[in-house]
Amino acid sequence: MGRLIAFIILLIPGVMAAYGIKLMRDTLFNKLLEPYPALWMQFTLGTLFTIIGIGFFAGFLLNRDRKKGNVSERFQKR
Structure with missing residues (x-):
């Protein structure tokens, strides 16, 4: 259920960006x-x-990659 909610949360801005391009x-x-x-x-x-x-x-x-530690030092929170 959590993954479905996360997918919907990411789907809305994606559709919004596509509509803006249109x-x-x-x-x-x-x-x-x-x-x-x-x-x-x-x-x-x-x-x-x-x-x-x-x-x-x-x-x-960026937030997800910061939590996993997959970003360079320049993008880490201090």
Whole structure:
């Protein structure tokens, strides 16, 4: 049960990052989606979703590797 919850917690930011990439791609092809009033806003939100999604996933991996001791000294907590 714990692994399923961990998978779902990692799935949500992954989907969010994928949606952000889709928003940026649609902006580059001048396709405005329904809830967004302007292309610049669609691109900005897509960038934000991508950064947050990838950042959450990267932070999770860094935290896990710190617990296992698999990171270099530069990334260890002091």
